[in-house]
Amino acid sequence: MVPTHEALALRGIRITLVINIAAIVFQTAIMATLARLVTAADYGLLAGALMLMRVVQHLIVAGPERALLLLPEPDPATLSVVFRAFVVVGLVVSILLAAGSGLALWLGLAPSFALTLAALSPLLPLTTAGIVFRAVLRRRLAFGRLTLADTAGQLVGGGAVAFVAASAGWGVFALVLGQLAASLLQTVLIAGFALRSGHVRILNSPPSWRPLLAPIITTSLAIGRTSLLEVLHGQIPLTTIGLLLGEVSLGMCNRAVALVQVPLELLVSAVTRVRISTITAHRDDGTALRAACQDLMSVSGAIILPLSAGMAAAATPLTVTVLGSEWRAAGAAVAWTAVAAGAGQLGHVVAVINEGMLRFDDRFRIQLATTVIAVAGMVLGGWTAELSGALAGWAAGCGVFLALHLLVAAQALSLPLAALCGTLLPGAAAAAGCVAAISAVSALLPGFSAPMRLLADILLCATVTTGLYAFCFTSLFTLLLRHAGVRRPMVRDDCPADGAAAPDTAPPPLVR
Numbered sequence: 001m002v003p004t005h006e007a008l009a010l011r012g013i014r015i016t017l018v019i020n021i022a023a024i025v026f027q028t029a030i031m032a033t034l035a036r037l038v039t040a041a042d043y044g045l046l047a048g049a050l051m052l053m054r055v056v057q058h059l060i061v062a063g064p065e066r067a068l069l070l071l072p073e074p075d076p077a078t079l080s081v082v083f084r085a086f087v088v089v090g091l092v093v094s095i096l097l098a099a100g101s102g103l104a105l106w107l108g109l110a111p112s113f114a115l116t117l118a119a120l121s122p123l124l125p126l127t128t129a130g131i132v133f134r135a136v137l138r139r140r141l142a143f144g145r146l147t148l149a150d151t152a153g154q155l156v157g158g159g160a161v162a163f164v165a166a167s168a169g170w171g172v173f174a175l176v177l178g179q180l181a182a183s184l185l186q187t188v189l190i191a192g193f194a195l196r197s198g199h200v201r202i203l204n205s206p207p208s209w210r211p212l213l214a215p216i217i218t219t220s221l222a223i224g225r226t227s228l229l230e231v232l233h234g235q236i237p238l239t240t241i242g243l244l245l246g247e248v249s250l251g252m253c254n255r256a257v258a259l260v261q262v263p264l265e266l267l268v269s270a271v272t273r274v275r276i277s278t279i280t281a282h283r284d285d286g287t288a289l290r291a292a293c294q295d296l297m298s299v300s301g302a303i304i305l306p307l308s309a310g311m312a313a314a315a316t317p318l319t320v321t322v323l324g325s326e327w328r329a330a331g332a333a334v335a336w337t338a339v340a341a342g343a344g345q346l347g348h349v350v351a352v353i354n355e356g357m358l359r360f361d362d363r364f365r366i367q368l369a370t371t372v373i374a375v376a377g378m379v380l381g382g383w384t385a386e387l388s389g390a391l392a393g394w395a396a397g398c399g400v401f402l403a404l405h406l407l408v409a410a411q412a413l414s415l416p417l418a419a420l421c422g423t424l425l426p427g428a429a430a431a432a433g434c435v436a437a438i439s440a441v442s443a444l445l446p447g448f449s450a451p452m453r454l455l456a457d458i459l460l461c462a463t464v465t466t467g468l469y470a471f472c473f474t475s476l477f478t479l480l481l482r483h484a485g486v487r488r489p490m491v492r493d494d495c496p497a498d499g500a501a502a503p504d505t506a507p508p509p510l511v512r
Helices: 005-034 040-070 076-107 111-120 123-128 131-139 143-167 172-197 210-245 247-281 286-313 315-323 325-356 360-412 417-422 425-444 450-472 474-484
Strands: none
Touching (some): 005 143, 005 315, 040 076, 040 123, 040 172, 040 210, 040 247, 076 210, 111 172, 131 143, 210 247, 210 360, 247 315, 247 325, 247 360, 286 325, 286 450, 315 450, 325 360
């Protein structure tokens, strides 16, 4: 029996979740180790160089990869042309970036930053070489292999290689070496998986490359302007803090993002990376599309809201336990980063829905508006309350980002805004329960060590969240179990009861 698209999607989510949860555990251990070997100033240098590098990476990579997903199935000749073209682009841009860094170094302009940026420049061709292979695996719903490659790269490169170099006293260049090793291993593994599948042959020689590359470039440009704004929006907190408050505050913010936002992104991407394929497949079936989007939002809210609220409430014991007591001053940064990450990740989920509905122009306008709002909020907050105030301004911008995307999604799906927001109610209730539980632990166990308080916080939050979903939101609980691979009869709240007549009115048409 051939698996259905839904069965393949659920299997992809389960595999990705398992691997991503394991990656979070290992990455937390790596973070805890490196934080005791590398200073906040070193992390600030790396973060500053990566800000520029990631803008360039996304400008080159995000558009073509998404275009290969959204356009009809590309043939081997098209894949071969895209591979060759963007490897060349990556090499050229890398050389230009290294030359610019060398010029800055020769002129004596920020020599430490210039050296770090020049050392990171090989990331570009390593990333562009994987565009085609990633797209092929995503079209085949091979998310387990993608996640395995990403995780192996982070553990071996960002973990083992960086640890050895940091132990030898390489400072920021230990972190740079870890980034390069991770990217190299990820690209090699992804290329190997894609080539073994037989769906891509990069050595094909098409007679003419222009007709094959033209639709990819056109769609890439439509997507790329929004992708550029998205990555600029993502770099806002680090850029603003680096310019206003210096390298040490930038390093603290970098670790706060790694501690809070990266785990959330890994968990959410396990669902959204798979579900974007489901949304695209159901685009012409309004009823199935609405159900898929509401399920995606309810599952994402059930994961994001209690986690982000819990990390914000337990910011101090979390920071001291993972990073060490010398990082205690970063506790407030972790709290505000958790708030911003929660709103931002939920906004990203709704943005994925809007992208699946081909609402590129709306997404671009929202990203532009919220980027301006976030910059203004961070500058004002940083001026009045330094690091905490700047991150509070970022959180406000993320909240506006979420609200605007909800408005667009409600219109695109022809759903009342209240119905769409109602999918987030279980997660919001669990978040409130987690904050109350952590507050109780802080009041009752003030003399306990940070690790013991954190353990108590985690156990209480897990108990509150699981109990709330199991007894008060049974349909959501069943849906979560399905995503986790636990089979149980599912009863949707919006389905008619046994023996009842189905509604005799069809849902309104989708708004394109």
